[in-house]
Amino acid sequence: MTPTRPVFYVSDGTGITAETIGHSLLTQFADTRFTTDRIPFVDTADKAREASQRIREAGEAAGVRPIVVNSCVDNELYRIIAESGGLMLDIFAPFIEPLERELGETRKLRVGQAHGMVDFEAYHRRINAMNYALTHDDGMIMDFDDAEIILVGVSRAGKTPTCVYLALHYGICAANYPLTEEDLEADRLPAKLRPHRHKLFGLTIDPIRLHQIRQERRPNSKYSQLDTCKREVAQAEHIFRNERLTTLSTTHTSIEEISSKVLTTLGIHREMF
């Protein structure tokens, strides 16, 4: 059996960029098993030596060369980490020289900046959006004037995580409206949503999946019965079609994919945090 390969995400900041690209790379190699470890905030020679030793020891223990996904931009720190003997994948290096040539500018050594707090105003926007998502969750506050996006769907269709993701990563005020029994029976959107048509996006889900999710929440209730789920989903989808809402099924869709599709559909562009 092939030994499990140790992977280290090493960074002078949070290590999120290194882990994001590293994870994307590893998913392309399905035959190898990996163990992953994060070594963030490596911003001094001492910390680099510590990291280096930890990597070397992991390699010795596993009997196989570790992989180091590195985002430290400082040459001296890089050199120390490379002494670990791991396979160094330096995630910025290949792009710096072409960018410098194209932009006619030398890159600045800004250690650990990518996920640091650079812009107070942007940070504020992010936190406000987060508060907005939490206070406008589940139809708690029915004032949608400040909403940039309103997700509509039956309970547990994936609205809340998507709203929170949009707030955290794009600073977007996203509200959500759970279709009530009354709405479903009336076969139309409530009057309160009508002035906000251009912000609406419908989320739907496979009834069997919905049944599983609701079972975990309220086992053996009317709410979680498969029949209830089937009926509610059919009624919601009927409303979406009548109202010509763009709709997405969340059944096989990650929170990131839903968010990305909602933004693209509604034509909202915002830089990512």
Added chain:
Amino acid sequence: MTPTRPVFYVSDGTGITAETIGHSLLTQFADTRFTTDRIPFVDTADKAREASQRIREAGEAAGVRPIVVNSCVDNELYRIIAESGGLMLDIFAPFIEPLERELGETRKLRVGQAHGMVDFEAYHRRINAMNYALTHDDGMIMDFDDAEIILVGVSRAGKTPTCVYLALHYGICAANYPLTEEDLEADRLPAKLRPHRHKLFGLTIDPIRLHQIRQERRPNSKYSQLDTCKREVAQAEHIFRNERLTTLSTTHTSIEEISSKVLTTLGIHREMF
């Protein structure tokens, strides 16, 4: 004046990996102004041609060569996008060959997998953690048995966004406990937290910053007065010292940095979503 440089994040999936590394690269070039655009889900030749044309037109309009941060792994799609004439930064290419050699395995072409829904169980954990964070926010439910992390601090010190981030990106059940007037006066942690010492992490904040944040929330209230903020922060920090809690100031710290430090301090390792 240098023209604003158009940047495109092009991907066969959500484009999150491309945007993450692209953003990290651009922050290293402070003299150039960029406009950024995301073109996700480019998974057919037709969509690639559309993307290519959009990039070419943006370059013509700006009078400068666009930069394309690309994560499409398919060679044919890559070729079409490259016809746009933009500077192609192919974020996976430099690492594939060294990894293939090291692992003795050829990478699979798994289009748009990184932020897709690969693992149902992991996805479930993520959604459960998210629900946990929302129902255990702000001391609403005082049962901490299932918590992996409990953030402690005065109101508006940054607990909620951090809990939600930990849930969304690491599937971690993080609760938060806002120190009450009673706790602060008693100069100690409430009894309910004592059995969970090893999960506790203290968040503090500069009183002036706290005052600004609270002012936005409840302007000119006793809650938001600078004097109140100063007193509460001093009392909270006194409790943290007495109880020897690891503490972090959130004043100049991003949500990502706080999360990363909390995980490192409490020795929790979890793969990132």
